[in-house]
Amino acid sequence: MKDNTYKRHIAKTITWRLVGTIDTIILSWIISGDPMTGLKIGMAEVVTKMLLYYFHERVWFKINLSKDGETLESRKRHIAKTITWRLIGTMDTMLLAWFISGNPLTGLKIGFAEVVTKMLLYYFHERTWYKINYGLKSRTSD
Incomplete structure (x- = not known):
């Protein structure tokens, strides 16, 4: 069967970037006082963050954090990824x-400012995607 995890990681990259960009634009606008600065920062991040996020996903997919044959509990893994x-x-x-x-x-x-907002948003993004089977052959229970 074909490995669809690449499609999953691309979909996660896109959905996270939408959430992250909106957050960045709003925070940058509030902090700088200039909506154009917020838009410029948000748009620049679209490119850099999508590339960085995709590679982050690929690295974490390959990381096996197990203790004596038991996989790390998903919530702890999601916190570490966050x-x-x-x-x-x-x-x-x-x-x-x-x-x-x-x-x-x-x-x-x-x-x-983003440390707080993005960590909360990212954690809930990870939890949401954990419940979605798109791109997975099978899933072990949590």
Whole structure:
């Protein structure tokens, strides 16, 4: 049977990017006070974050975190994925916001604001996708 996990990871990449971009645009607009700065940062992230997120998904798909033959509980795995993704995502956001706004403090503010909003959004995105079987041959119970 054909491996459909690539399709799943692409679908997850797209849905997460939609959620993440909307969050970035709103936060960047509020923090910078300029809706165009928010749009520029959000649109720049579409490209960088989709590539970074796809590779993050592929790496985590290959990681086997098991203890004595037992797979890591899905909620713990999702928390670990949330933390690693947020580290990558925050660095990307801070650098893009700094570059686009021309102000390193604006980049830091936007990056730190996103830590809270994006971790919550990402965790619920992961939990939602965990319940969706798209692209999976079979699933073991949680």
